[in-house]
Amino acid sequence: MKKNSFSKLFCATVMTFSLFCVNTHAINAQESQDNDFYIEEGQINLENLSLEYVEENDEIVVNSKSRTTNTAIEEDRLLTILETSPELNKYLKRSLSEGNSSENMYIGYSTVYLKEIEVQGGTDVYPLSKTEMQNINSRIVGNGTTYHGGKFTLYTVAQQNPATGQYAAGTVGQWYDLAPGLDNKVRLFYTPDAISLYMPEGFMCTDSRVNGDYRYSDKVFDGDRNTIYSVQLVKEGDLLLVDRTIALDTKGLNYGFNMTEKKATSCYVHNYSQLNLSFSGSPTSPSIGVGGNSNYWTISSSVIFLG
Numbered sequence: 001m002k003k004n005s006f007s008k009l010f011c012a013t014v015m016t017f018s019l020f021c022v023n024t025h026a027i028n029a030q031e032s033q034d035n036d037f038y039i040e041e042g043q044i045n046l047e048n049l050s051l052e053y054v055e056e057n058d059e060i061v062v063n064s065k066s067r068t069t070n071t072a073i074e075e076d077r078l079l080t081i082l083e084t085s086p087e088l089n090k091y092l093k094r095s096l097s098e099g100n101s102s103e104n105m106y107i108g109y110s111t112v113y114l115k116e117i118e119v120q121g122g123t124d125v126y127p128l129s130k131t132e133m134q135n136i137n138s139r140i141v142g143n144g145t146t147y148h149g150g151k152f153t154l155y156t157v158a159q160q161n162p163a164t165g166q167y168a169a170g171t172v173g174q175w176y177d178l179a180p181g182l183d184n185k186v187r188l189f190y191t192p193d194a195i196s197l198y199m200p201e202g203f204m205c206t207d208s209r210v211n212g213d214y215r216y217s218d219k220v221f222d223g224d225r226n227t228i229y230s231v232q233l234v235k236e237g238d239l240l241l242v243d244r245t246i247a248l249d250t251k252g253l254n255y256g257f258n259m260t261e262k263k264a265t266s267c268y269v270h271n272y273s274q275l276n277l278s279f280s281g282s283p284t285s286p287s288i289g290v291g292g293n294s295n296y297w298t299i300s301s302s303v304i305f306l307g
Contacts, residue, residue: 038133043108043303044078051102053093060092081109081155088155088172090211095159100168105159108303114150117272119295121190124272125150127297151176154301156197156266166206171197171266171301189233192218194269194279198226198286200262221281228281228288265302272296 048066053059060082064075082089088107096102112127128136155172173195199205208227210217221228265286271277273295280289290296 036129036131037112037127037297037299038130039110039112039127039299041108041110041301042077043106044074044081046074046078046102046105046107049075049078049102051092051096051105053096055097058093060089060096078107081107084176085153085155085172085174087174088157091157091170091172094211095157095168095170098161098168099163100159100161102159103162104305105157106303106305108156108301109153110299110301111151111153112299114152119272120274125152125270126272127152127299152268152270152299154266154268154299156264156301156303158264158303158305167203169197169199169264171195171268173268190274191271191276192230192232193271194220194228194230194267194277194288194290196221196226196228196267196281196286196288198265198267200225200264202262203264220279223281223283225283226281226286228279230279261304261306263302263304265300267298267300269296269298 048064048068048071050063050065052061052063054061062075062079062082064071082092092102113133114125115128115132116123117126153172153174153176155170155174157170157172158167159169160167173193197205197208204224205222205227208219208222208229210229210231215232217229217231219227220230267286267288269277269279269288269290273293275293275295277293277296278291280291282289286300288298290298
């Protein structure tokens, strides 16, 4: 049995919300509903891995239950993700300490890479398109695209508490490497963003909470199967504070118990306007409704699981 521990690395800004899902598929680029963003997405199934929270050392140990090549690849992916996402690390520590099991845990993720854009009063970031990413990968610099290495990843986690049968779900919005390439005119987090979790049919949201470093949060939609929060991330003047985190944990009661494949979805909306957006939700849709102006972008993440 192979054991690895990880600790928090990286300077990053994070937002976390709860969600659940299972299944494993390869990383690929996809086209979003409204944009031609280049998106990398994937899922880790912990079928042959387990997590143990060692409270006295405040660390998580990853245990491998198989010596296969696929398990080793999944383990490396999991360690990399957790080492570069402090808030996901925190979320899993909280969840494991509350009795949730890693035996039935699934982690889905979607990543966009960011370019700088000029906005009123300064600079913000916007996801690269497929064409822009191809140009960067082929070392072609065109159309004034400035890529400073930043990216945003939205994680979706689902895990079951074996004692209660209840699923705990979480979503983490992680900003990576923003500060090095952005000057002091950056307007990031000048206005609130939004994060949501949508649970599949047969589940009901029973609890939700926000954790982390944020100025304020507001629950703008609270349905049976989905929850949406507007959250103002912490910043100082016009300078982005790195290592900022926001976490929203949600528990979901499964009242079907038919053990079929299900899909949970989280969404994140980034507002790059100086004007506040209005956010709304629907009991039958995983999307976040947005009103007020068109200066925003959105990304979704999902996880597939049996429940």
